[in-house]
Amino acid sequence: MMAEGIFIYLAAAIVILSVLVITRSNPVHSMITMLVLFFHIAALYVTLNAEFLAAIQVIVYAGAILVLFLFVVLLLNLKEEMVARRYIGPWPLGVLAALGLLVVIVLSLKSFIPGPSGVFTTEVVRAETNTKVLGQILFTEYLYPFEVVSMILLVAIIGAIVLAKKRLRN
């Protein structure tokens, strides 16, 4: 009962905060709301027994990606956007798309069959702690994907520098 209450609070807060993020006309307010949103999503991960993911949500998303977003906001000159009225476009189309998505979600949830339970049930993960279980699997079974991640990050570093430095010279 308690768990359901917490989930309902988090789900409602996430939906409301997401709407606030995209409706604030001041982009900096939008970013602050997004920070609160990221913390709520982290709390949701904790209730899903994914503590490591929650930590990543705080470290990477709230810590780094939000800064990136904030810099985008400050790089662009958003004076016009702050005074312009929003959502005067075809909103019935948006409502229609949202309703269609809702129908798809409801239909897919109706035919939802939980898959067979694997080795790492909630109890096992809780006893071992999430990060430990993840580490054990990541560094033995999924060794190759882990090393591929370093390559992807390397590509990201080079790509970022190539794109940004070219701009700087001009």
Add this chain to the structure above:
Amino acid sequence: MPSAFLPEEYLPIVIFMMIVIAFGLGTLAAGIIFRPKRPYREKLVPYESGNPPVGEPRYRFSVKFYIIAMLFVIFDVEAVFLYPWAIVFDKIGLFALVEMLLFIAVLVVGYVYAWKKEAFRWD
């Protein structure tokens, strides 16, 4: 459906968060209640050491901030992988050390590249 999971060990964090929010809101509320209210136009002007404010308060930041932020995100993701590694290190041992050194070696290549391309220089 999996059974509802309630992480009791996170209760202190929840209580801590509640105290933080209550303290913040309480301080603001106390300020609203107790402070004298004499609003006039000059109080709304941005403070610039007594001079009348000049120019726009919002100006465009240099793109250099953005490069640093982008590189920070990448190395942040790299650092995140060290947490599970540090926890299981005593179980996997030398094998884990070698694979993590390999992982970091690849990223050091990127680091050296960034350094040589002067991505960390400000001018």
